[in-house]
Amino acid sequence: MSSTPLSQRAVAARPAPYLDELNPAQREAAETLEGPVLMLAGAGTGKTKALTSRIVHLLATGTAKPNEILAVTFTNKAAREMKLRVGRTLGEAVEGMPWLGTFHAVCVKLLRRHAELADLKSNFTILDSDDQIRLMKQLLAAANVDEKRWPARMLAGIIDGWKNRAWTPEQVPPDEAKAFDRRGVEFYAAYQARLRDLNAVDFGDLLLHVIRIFRENEDVLAQYRRWFRYILVDEYQDTNVAQYLWLRLLAGGHRNICCVGDDDQSIYGWRGAEVGNILRFEQDFEGAKVVRLEQNYRSTGHILAAASGVIASNKGRLGKTLWTDGEDGEKVRLIGHWDGEEEARWIGEQVEDLQRGTRGLDPFGLDSMAILVRASHQMRAFEDRFLTIGLPYRVIGGPRFYERLEIRDAMAYFRLATSPDDDLAFERIVNTPKRGLGDKAVQTIQKTARSNGVSLHEGARLAVQGQLIRGKGAGELRVLVEAIDRWHGQVVAEADTHVELAEMILDESGYTGMWQADKTPEAPGRLENLKELVKALENFDNLQGFLEHVALIMDNESEDSEEKVTIMTLHAAKGLEFPVVFLPGWEDGLFPSQRSMDESGLKGLEEERRLAYVGITRAERLCTISFAGNRRVYGQWQSQLPSRFIDELPEAHVEVLTPPGLYGGGYGAAGMSASASPILQGLAASSVQERASRADVYNSPGWKRLQSRSGQRGMAQPQEARGITIDLEASSSFSTGDRVFHQKFGYGEVMALEGDKLVIEFDKAGTKNVVARFVVQAGQADDVPF
């Protein structure tokens, strides 16, 4: 019933308005239903539209029924969005698609059905990373491992990495197995054993268990291959090895798989994503049809060209040429600042200007503006600044609702009420609020539980009965144990509504009281969150349903209506778009991040570059890149070089802005002068910058790199470079031992010379790296150039 000709006849016969809205490439992607398809969808090219149209097409032509389509995404948000749009296009006529969801949500469903094949009970609990680390801490403590040298976090990271690559403990290759003091695999195995005992899985296991079930049970796999006749995968460039294997298993029969992605937007390599998956698609699925979506509907011509220019430096791309038939718009704006605070101040002003509608542009609402940073610590400068000028902002990211301490505590209580044997939950809250049960008491409970082969909850009961725990704690523990029994009874009996029950639990446990009694400033907020949690319960039929939901849905869309500027990381911005985008902190070491280059070399640099590409392509109409010459890094002032990505911006699409103010406005300090970029040279030619510019030695990229490295390590400054410094700054050549004065740091002594930077031990401010230009010989303070 699903032969190709038939389904296509059906299309021809029926009016299909959703297809008319597509451009030729999108349409091809939506209509090629049989066989493997790779949809290479550049930023802003209508990927979701094509994808949802494809689903609609499958349904509308009768090619597939809703339950025959497996559609996987990475985020709940993406899944929601897709569901919504399918429903809307179809006119809500179709019942929901049961297999449209995140990889994890789909796996949970599968695993619940076949839990016994993975040695689990179908009511297994799903641990989040917090539980995971807690568990590992226990394992490490039991093995007498020094937590200082070998932290549980590290182990968790290593094991996660292995799971991302679909390695069971036995499959970890020997050289990898040496990780974690040569005991990584040992702890991995122990951890898995512990999870089995707890009837629990972590996120990685959701995939791995299902893969194992498929591999070991041909009949099960065959059943799902028959079942899922059409497979769609969103953000394919972000899949890890485990997800890839999972997909290959399921698509293995019919090969009706359509993967959508953009290799240029692969920014989660550090989390196990394998760009190789998308790059290899055509080999993996022979005869695959590759469709490129290249018409961009989001950004203006200049923005698109700037982004394309940057990403062009990456090797091994599948290659796309984004184009638009829209207007060129404003050029991407580039500006350097004296330091990070100055940058924040300037951006704050820009936001206000744009809001008022200066610059000959229509006013932009605050909602349409975003500041995208590389690392979350950069947010602080903006928050500080916006707070002082009273500019409303919203920070995306940070601790999510369900990750908050009080929410997790409350959830642990709920978990105990539904399943009293949940040891991790029990452990979490035995002494929260304080019940006088310390380490020793908990150990006694654990020992009792273990020797009797029961849960901690039962162990606690036995310990109380056997008077193994004495004093104040004993009474409190008895109360807790009995309370858990009672709550559980209520859950089973369904005596009260779950919302009332939840309130009762939080009340009787003393948890609410604990925060009410707390007079620290954050207590009211926490109570507020608890209220919100209870409110969220109303959307579910019972506690179990809620807990199940929460285990996989850790997102937190707080809908507030007030107009605000958005501040978030580049990673968090993927998939979003804003009319106005600010990209601050484009400085070598910060962006691209030194760490990612150190850890992953060229691969890391290329991922950073993709991040730059993602950043620029978020902008619809106005994109402003900025950098600061000086930045405080961990309390130390450091002079910064403009990002190498700035050199890669195509000149024709960039407008270099001159910072306001003569001297104080800053001119990008060291980096500006050292840059080989024509863009920055153009800038350097303007009045103030002239003084900062250097002879050609400084203008070679090689020197720039050298300089940025030597800056950290105290490499001696070459003789000729010093000569140049003297020429340009007649009054200020330095040698070690000189007494100098700096506007910000006061008096100090020159300890070393590094390129155009000096290492100075200031009398008050400590040792700093500062640019020679901003320092004068002591006693010449009157000549300070600012």
Add this chain to the structure above:
DNA sequence: TACTACGGTATTTTT
């Protein structure tokens, strides 16, 4: 058992 002081460390984080 609970508080304080110190030291080590410091990206990005869909589930």
Add this chain to the structure above:
DNA sequence: TACCGTAGTA
């Protein structure tokens, strides 16, 4: 610099 986590102490 600022936080978190651990260890030491009351």
